[in-house]
Amino acid sequence: MIREHGYSHWDGQFIERRLPWWPITRLNLKLAFRKKHFRPVYAFSFMPAFFFIVAIYISERIEDFQFIMRGGRAVLFEINPNFFKNYLASDFLLFMLILIMVFAAAGLIADDFRFNALTFYFSRPLRKRDYLLGKAAVIAFFVLSLTAIPAILFIFIKILFAGNFSLLKNYPWLPLSIIGYSLFLTFFYCIYALFLSCLSRHSRYVSVMIFAVYVFSDFLYGFFYNWFRQPFLLLLSLKHNLQQVAAFAFGVKPAQPVPWFWSFLVLGLFCLLAGYLIIRKIRAVEVIR
Amino acid sequence: MKPRIVTEHLSRWYGNVLGLSDVNLEIGPGITGLLGPNGAGKSTLLKLITGQIKPSVGRVTIDGQPVKGRADLFYRLGYCPEQDAFFDGFTGWQFLYWLLRLHHFPEEKAAERTKEMLRLVELEADANRPIRSYSRGMRQRLKLAQALAHEPEILILDEPLNGLDPLGKRKMIRLIRDFGQEGRLVLVSSHILPEIEALTRQIILIHQGKVFAQGDIHEIRDLIERHPHVVSVRTRDSRQLAAWLIQQPYVVKAYFGENDDNLFVETRNRDKFFNFLLELVAEGRIEIEEITSPDDNLQAIFDYLIGKA
Numbered sequence: 001m002i003r004e005h006g007y008s009h010w011d012g013q014f015i016e017r018r019l020p021w022w023p024i025t026r027l028n029l030k031l032a033f034r035k036k037h038f039r040p041v042y043a044f045s046f047m048p049a050f051f052f053i054v055a056i057y058i059s060e061r062i063e064d065f066q067f068i069m070r071g072g073r074a075v076l077f078e079i080n081p082n083f084f085k086n087y088l089a090s091d092f093l094l095f096m097l098i099l100i101m102v103f104a105a106a107g108l109i110a111d112d113f114r115f116n117a118l119t120f121y122f123s124r125p126l127r128k129r130d131y132l133l134g135k136a137a138v139i140a141f142f143v144l145s146l147t148a149i150p151a152i153l154f155i156f157i158k159i160l161f162a163g164n165f166s167l168l169k170n171y172p173w174l175p176l177s178i179i180g181y182s183l184f185l186t187f188f189y190c191i192y193a194l195f196l197s198c199l200s201r202h203s204r205y206v207s208v209m210i211f212a213v214y215v216f217s218d219f220l221y222g223f224f225y226n227w228f229r230q231p232f233l234l235l236l237s238l239k240h241n242l243q244q245v246a247a248f249a250f251g252v253k254p255a256q257p258v259p260w261f262w263s264f265l266v267l268g269l270f271c272l273l274a275g276y277l278i279i280r281k282i283r284a285v286e287v288i289r
Numbered sequence: 290m291k292p293r294i295v296t297e298h299l300s301r302w303y304g305n306v307l308g309l310s311d312v313n314l315e316i317g318p319g320i321t322g323l324l325g326p327n328g329a330g331k332s333t334l335l336k337l338i339t340g341q342i343k344p345s346v347g348r349v350t351i352d353g354q355p356v357k358g359r360a361d362l363f364y365r366l367g368y369c370p371e372q373d374a375f376f377d378g379f380t381g382w383q384f385l386y387w388l389l390r391l392h393h394f395p396e397e398k399a400a401e402r403t404k405e406m407l408r409l410v411e412l413e414a415d416a417n418r419p420i421r422s423y424s425r426g427m428r429q430r431l432k433l434a435q436a437l438a439h440e441p442e443i444l445i446l447d448e449p450l451n452g453l454d455p456l457g458k459r460k461m462i463r464l465i466r467d468f469g470q471e472g473r474l475v476l477v478s479s480h481i482l483p484e485i486e487a488l489t490r491q492i493i494l495i496h497q498g499k500v501f502a503q504g505d506i507h508e509i510r511d512l513i514e515r516h517p518h519v520v521s522v523r524t525r526d527s528r529q530l531a532a533w534l535i536q537q538p539y540v541v542k543a544y545f546g547e548n549d550d551n552l553f554v555e556t557r558n559r560d561k562f563f564n565f566l567l568e569l570v571a572e573g574r575i576e577i578e579e580i581t582s583p584d585d586n587l588q589a590i591f592d593y594l595i596g597k598a
Contacts, residue, residue, distance in 0.1 A: 023390040031378075116374035120435070123339055123368035124391040127360045 020126055024134025029141060032104035041103055042142070045096035049150035052087050053157055055079075060161040079158050081171055081250040087154070088147055088181055089246030094239055097189055098214045100142050105193035106210055107203030108135045109282070114201040118282070128282055135197075136190040143189050148182035174250075181249040185242065188267060192238075195274035198281040214238055231256040235266045242267070292317045293443060293474050294338060298347035301333050301498075308333040310498045312347070316476060320469035322485035322506075323478040325495035331478040332371055334495065335447045338476070339368045351443065364392070367441035369432045371448045371478075375420045381407060381431050382416040385438060392439045406434040409464070425452035433461065437468065444468060446477040450484050462487050517541045517555040520562065523579040527552040530575055537565060550578070 032038055059077040087093065112118050121131050155175065158167050168174065196209045221237035224230075234240035234256050241263035247253065248260035292315035299312040309330045325331050336342045338349050340356040349356045356362060375384060385406055389399035407413045410430040415423065423431065429452055436444060446465065450458050465488060469475040479485050485492055486506060494502040494509065502509045524530055531543045531552055539558040546553060556562040569575045 020391075020393070023387065027387060111376070115376050116370075116372055117376060119341060119368075119370045119372075119374045120388060121391070122341060123363055123366070123370075124388065125360045125363045125393065126391060127358075130360075 021130040021134030021137060024121075024131065025137040025141070028104075028108060028135065028138040031107075032138065032142075035103055038100075038103040041096070041099050045093070045100060045146050046150070048087060048090060048093055048096075049146070049153075052083070052150070052154060055083075056154060056158050057161060059158075079154075079167060081174060081177065082252045084151055084154065084174065084178060085246050085250035085252050088151060088178070088185070088250075089243040091239065093146065094242060095214075097143060097146065097185070098211060100146075101139065101189060101193040101210045102207045104142060105139050105189075106197055106206035108138060109194060109197040109278075110200050110203040110206045113198070114203075128279070131282065132194070132278065135194060139190045139193055140186045143186040144182060147185055148179055151178040151182065177249045177251075181246055184245060184249070188242065188271060191271045191274045191278070194278050198278055231258050232262070234258055235262055238267075293352055294476070295350045295353075296334075296338070296347065297350075299334070299337060299344050299349060300346040301337060301342065302345045307498045309337065309344075312495075312498075312500050314493065314500065314503065316474065316493075318472050318474045319491060320465065320475040320477065320489035322489045322492040323476060323495060324480070324482065324485050324492050325478075326480050329480070329495045330498040331480075331495055332447055333498070335368075335445050335476070335478060339366065339445050341368075364439070365442045367436035367439065367444045369436040369444075369446045369449055371451070373428055373432075375428065375431075379420055380417050381412050381420060381423065381427075384420060384431065385435055388435050389438055394439070402438055406438045409437070410434045411460075426454060426457045429453055430457070430461070433464070441473070443474045444476070446475065448478055448480070450479060450481070458484070517557050518559050518562075518582065520554050520556065520559070521546070521579075521581045522552045522554065522566070522577060523550050524552065524575060524577045525550060526575050530569070533569065534562075534565075537562070 055077055056079060059079050062077065112121070122128075152175065155167060155178075159165060192213075193210060196213065197203075197206050199209065200206050217236055217238045218240070221233055221240060224233045224236065234244065235258070240256070244254050244256065244258060244260050244263035245267065247255065248264075254260060294314070294316040296312050296314045299314075300310050301308040312334060323331050323334065333342070337344050338351075338356065340349075340359070340362070343357065351362055351366065354362065379387070382403055385403040386399050389402055390396070394402060404413070404416075407416050410433060412427060412430055412434070415427065420428065420431065429449060433446070433449055436446065444465075449465070450461055453461055462484075465475060465477060469489070477485070477488060490506045491504070492502075492506045492509065493500055522530065527545060527550055531545075531554075534540045534552075534554055535543050537556075539561050540554055540556050542553075542555040544553050545551065554562065566577070566580070570577055
């Protein structure tokens, strides 16, 4: 009988946690790694980092690798800001980040909608911003693990192989650029994935949307560019906008003659609108009863 | 006793639909039943009190503090929602443990408390089964466990007895009563009168988004007693019975249904009416096949209160 069990009171003290969102992040990271297709995708996303480390090694052993320097390939092995920009804004990495969002971020909010779980979140000592931070931190973990962390590691490896600090002496602002652009990417992917995740109760639809919006924006750019040949049309493409901002962050010439701030503005407006809609959507269940 | 939950002119619209209208309540410690038919606005009121939704007009305070934007109030408040809200892949243990972690319980304490709560609601043996395999009753108990787990001073329960079998209901009622007897505040909603009666005498009657009555259940019932009750009696001697009954001062009206065997009687005093009927049966003056009370339900009480009947 329940009555016979009686209550056993918890006499401990509640300690207000500094990071109330951490249990949310931890749980969702665990859930992401439990998905069987996610782990290979995540592991495969480190491939470029591996090749860039090999490139750093080769850059310090040019004389041993003359056979691969023919045909102007030597430029690939110059360790300068462009090298880092090529890593952080490569088509492959940006695409792999989208794939990671497809697997790990699609259900972040959609699943909570599906299971009516917002009621439970918001009947705990948790604010809306804690909830969103907890979810965003999952995305931030994956994005930063593939951007800032490998890029900073490249600097250390370069210093280690070169045995001097010439890279940092020549480009003292490089670590800041890496961190700044990585945080920008993180912010964009957080908003992008969370926004799409709160548009549906079904994480599968969200997965499709995350993939389709990114690919379709690029397709739109290609389609209209073929017709009108206007470089400004790159503003339609999420990928090209991210690459334009990267060019500015690393002080290199952008691929298209379009000022970087237009791309920044487009992405900024997207984030602003998406952020507003996320906040509007994250309410507890409002059911007419 | 000083009220802990106070609502002032609380109103909530869902678009053009009125969810709650100008509700002013003061709720003190102990168990209070929120009684109303489906769609009355009970869940809306509970969601407003727990800060799940924002009021269109008015405000709610708990211990003098506004609910809005006060996440720290949930250290003191436990909420059991009406609808199922589980993560399907979770086991009962994982669900409770994780919610306790959100309550800032340290890992070890959360595990300990999870075990205790699962034992309390008799789900210990099923702790490691996925919630999706739980029966409705088990889910209800798990929901109650999550509301109780952090030892709240205020417990808000939205239809906690729904879907429970009679034994489960009895156990749940005991559990809630034990909790309320400790001087805490329990606000429990239901659309079934006997369920609330088993829990408490203090009730709030709500209908169509408005509070119709608040106070002791017996006092409210006495008020309702002034209204005639309708009783349907099926007998082959319905005309004879009508002749006897109409002579009784507490019988207001007697009329026949579509079938002549069915006699409908309106009485102001049910007890006297039934005593008289029993006498007739005991004396063998009449044979009765069936007695029903078509207005012996909550909706009828509300109909009386709002003057429909």
